[in-house]
Amino acid sequence: MFEDKRWLNLDWAARGVYFYLLGGKHQTSAGTYKLPDLYASADLQCDVSDYVSARKAIAAAGLIVFDEDTNELYVPGWYAENAITNEKHAIGTCRCISQIKSDMIREVAEAEYTVSYEAFYLRQSSKPLPKGFR
Numbered sequence: 001m002f003e004d005k006r007w008l009n010l011d012w013a014a015r016g017v018y019f020y021l022l023g024g025k026h027q028t029s030a031g032t033y034k035l036p037d038l039y040a041s042a043d044l045q046c047d048v049s050d051y052v053s054a055r056k057a058i059a060a061a062g063l064i065v066f067d068e069d070t071n072e073l074y075v076p077g078w079y080a081e082n083a084i085t086n087e088k089h090a091i092g093t094c095r096c097i098s099q100i101k102s103d104m105i106r107e108v109a110e111a112e113y114t115v116s117y118e119a120f121y122l123r124q125s126s127k128p129l130p131k132g133f134r
Helices: 012-023 037-044 048-060 087-098 103-124
Strands: 032-034 065-067 072-074
Touching: 012 037, 012 048, 032 087, 037 048, 048 065, 065 103, 072 103, 087 103
Parallel strands: none
Antiparallel strands: 032 072, 065 072
C-alpha cells in the first residue's frame, strides 16, 4: 500500500482519515458500514469540512467507495487482506452485506465477497461450488 500512487498522492490528513476508515470502531467483517460525516468528525476531533474534504479525496483516489445518499462506505480490496476463513465468518459477513442500504455499495461488496467465498470454499473442499452459487 505504501508504494501505491493513490496513497502517495493523498495529503497527510487524508492518509490519517484513511487509516481511521480502514480500522476504526465502525468497520465490519464486510469492509463496509454506515458512517455519517458528523459522527466521523467527532471521532477524529476535527472540523467536519476537513473530514469531508479528506473523505472525498480518498474516494476520488479509489481507496473507498462512498454513497453520499446513505453515508455508507466500502473499502475496495477488503477481502484481499481479510479473506473469508470459515463458515461462521462467511455467514456473519453475508449478514453485514445484506444490511447495506446502498445498492452501489452492496453490489461492490457482494462481488468481492463472492470471489473470497469461492476461494475459501475451494480450499476447504474438492467438491464443486453449490448449484446456483454463480
